[in-house]
Amino acid sequence: MDPLLNYAIFFITIAGIYAVWTLALNVQWGLTGLFNIGIVAFVAVGGYTSVLLTIEPSATFAGGLGLPLPVGFLGAMLVSAILALLIGLITLNLRADYLAIATIGIAEIVRLFLKNEEWLTNGVRGIGGVPRPFSDLGPEGMALANMVLVLLCVLVIFLLVERARRAPWGRVLRAIRENELTVLASGKTVKSFRLQSFVLGAALMGLGGALYSHFVGFISPEAFVPLQTTFLVWVMLIAGGSGNSKGAVLGAFVIWGIWSGSQIVTGWLPPELATQAGALRMGLIGLLLVLVLLFRHEGLLSEEDQRRADIAREARQDRR
């Protein structure tokens, strides 16, 4: 197959996985205002859960149940959701910043756990030979089928999130984000709604982690660095437009384009500067974040746009 086409398929697949994560963060931050900077924890937990459930039994680590892939994906969502439930129960009725700090902490603990509990995770050596979806279709067919699978996931999640956002449930979430006391006064259980949103978002992050691990075919604690997962996803959502699901998907594709473009540019640097190039890209992410906040904090597609579209749609429906 044409190498350019190959690259396009690879690009769309990875950007699609990021879109799953930005949509998940959009539920937590965009709709509910929950500040999660430990995205990587839920992604890694999801990835490892699915891999350990589906891989063939091994002598070096305890995992390896050889279950079918869909079971792995469901398991990933479940375990990530349970982790989120535990953190949420502790922190979600406290001031918002505490959740942020708690999520950093949980990301750190998950990293330490994956690194040190070799009996379960094979430690820093990681786990190879992860079963890949559609591996019987040959390399080209597999790449294509994987892309379709990821895009299908994005589409389903997008429709679900949009449906949830427009439903009374989503309206309560947005109301909590804007003014918690008013929602309390109207008799809603704020903490329970927050918990639901946090857990739903975390489950989707876990699903993204499983998609990613099975796509790459190898998993290790080093594969999940906060910079590439947590912060890149944050920049994607904020640049795309938090609170706007279309913006979340758009942000994932645009920022992934910039990010992989910067890799091509830094690839021209002499090899002795290779590690510096990584640092430069980290600075770029930080700079992008700050610039977006300073000059277009509502993002490419703002929530306001979406709200207007919603009102127009409702007006059309009334007329009918």
Next chain:
Amino acid sequence: MAELLQLVFFGLVLGSILTLGAIGLSLTYGILKFAHFAHGDFMTLGAYFALSLVATAQLPILVSIPIAALATLVVALIADRLIYRRLRRTRPVILLIASVGVALILRSAVQIIWGPNVQVYAQGIQLPYVIPFGDGAVRIKPDHLIIMGGALCLVTSLHFFLQHTRVGKAMRAMSDNPDLAQITGIDTEKVVLWTWGIGIALAAVGGIFAGMDSQLHPNLGWQLLLPIFAAAILGGIGRPYGAIAGGMTIGLAQELSTMVIPPEYKPAVSFGIMVLVLIVRPRGIFAGSST
């Protein structure tokens, strides 16, 4: 017994470093009303400024400390002018996200300027004082004494500043009740500037001490961020005296924990304590008593 005493000593050294970071974090949190996630990376920056002074300009470390702290302060004030001040009218959480961006920029700059490798202030092994104690001995390095002595001096000066100067009193007032402070005619912009100054200068010194305690690397401050936040929360946000108690508690707990849990999980201890505090006394152990 000697082993326990040694761990307590290490705990006090770590506690001194954490305290210096936590005071600034707690003050900025209390007065500027946002969680400053770049605080750890300002510690890194201070440590590397001192490295340049020690390694390139051949200055003794004690002379380098104030110069490095001042240089870090200048960077912080530039960040405040260019970024934070423009966002101060928005919601605090926007400032928080911006500070995460600042943290990434700082870390990237440190790595580009000074390189990604581990570095030290002084080559070679420092001979420790060996103090026989019971069945063993306690080893104390001269650097450890500088760290503890330095932290003690700074904390004492801060105490006098907060209790006996006009600006210090205004800071405490603003931290306790910002609205009331503004009504009484306190110049809030001035207080904000002083808060930045003191918080960042202490953080820079804490970063240098952390580098003296072990080594310098670009992630130095980011890794300290979690224990520092734990210390600030433990002491109650906006309470400098609480931050001291919190810093010491976390430092001791992290070192002593190695007696019961595998040392790989040492960084998780501060998180455990923080979660415990959030469940039992979400406003901090020392909340309620006024500053």
